[in-house]
Amino acid sequence: MILNPALLYASLWTLLLFLYSLRFSDLLLPLSTDAFLFFSASISMFLLGYILFIIISKKCLIYIKLNHEIYKEWIFSRHTTKVLSILTKVLIVGLITELIYFQNVPLVSLLGIGKIIRYTEFGFPGIHGLLNATLLVIITILFVRHLYKPSKLNFTLILLAFSWPILLVTRQLFLTIAVQLIFLYILIKGASFKGFVKIILMIFGLIFIFGYIGDLRSGRDGIIALARPTIEYPDYLPSGLLWAYIYIVSPLNNVVNNVNITPYYAPIGTISGLIPSFARNYLIELLGISPPAWELVNETLNVSSMHEKFFNRLWPFL
DSSP states (O other): OEEOHHHHHHHHHHHHHHHHHHOOBTTOOOOOHHHHHHHHHHHHHHHHHHHHHHHHHOOOOSEEOOOHHHHHHHHTSHHHHHHHHHHHHHHHHHHHHHHHHHOSOHHHHHTTOSSOOOTTTOSOTTHHHHHHHHHHHHHHHHHHHHHHSOOHHHHHHHHHHHHHHHHHTOHHHHHHHHHHHHHHHHHHHOSOHHHHHHHHHHHHHHHHHHHHHHHHHHOHHHHHHHHOBSSOOOTTSOHHHHHHHHHHHHHHHHHHHTTTOOOOOOTHHHHGGGSOHHHHHHHHHHHTOOOOOOOOSSTTOOOOOTHHHHHHHHGGGO
């Protein structure tokens, strides 16, 4: 079973706001009234939909039960196997093409071997994002199959898939895969005490790897200088804890920093997010759209959560 999506959304964003309010970093701006109202409105919209569902259906679904038999039948079906095979072939061809064209991967480049290439320079615009999405679908199917029927082959393939974001030195893709697999584990196995212990161990392991990837990109001293913790960060604590905290709260920080931005009232910019990046800039230029400059608190921490696009267009109407 899985928590109702509306309650899950509200719980996660409430937790994020709490973590932000702790302000363990001097980078974090005070949570202004306008910013608090914006995030509260975002949470309220999801809860409002849930309340309307209760009123109409006269049911209060806190947990949604998964029919494992139907799910197992689908995940092991011929159709799913065929789709998995096609996606795997597409992914392999795409990744090999990128490797041949760029002649190296960021991790190997950081080790001083071969051609110098940064993680921001690797991959064909638009196509690289589709390949990452394909990887997420493949690893989802393999992981669910492994949970139902443990297999050394599936486990090996999952590890290989997990190694890709490490080779690219991209925390975003790594974190996306990690969170996805944790939720799938809870969905399939449930929230037993044994499962909870496994999840905790998995999270600590992921934090260690997450910090390792960050240290490769900027070093331990680099993240401490970047994060500017409000306390002297102990040497015995892994840098992954600080990396994880900053990575989680910095998107909110960027939204708080732009809470008074002048909107341009054009939803076209939001719709363009459905278009691959190689064509998106051309479309925006063709239509003469000039989005307002989004000011980052720190240029290195350039993620602003899903709220950025809607904030510029819809916030004035809320």
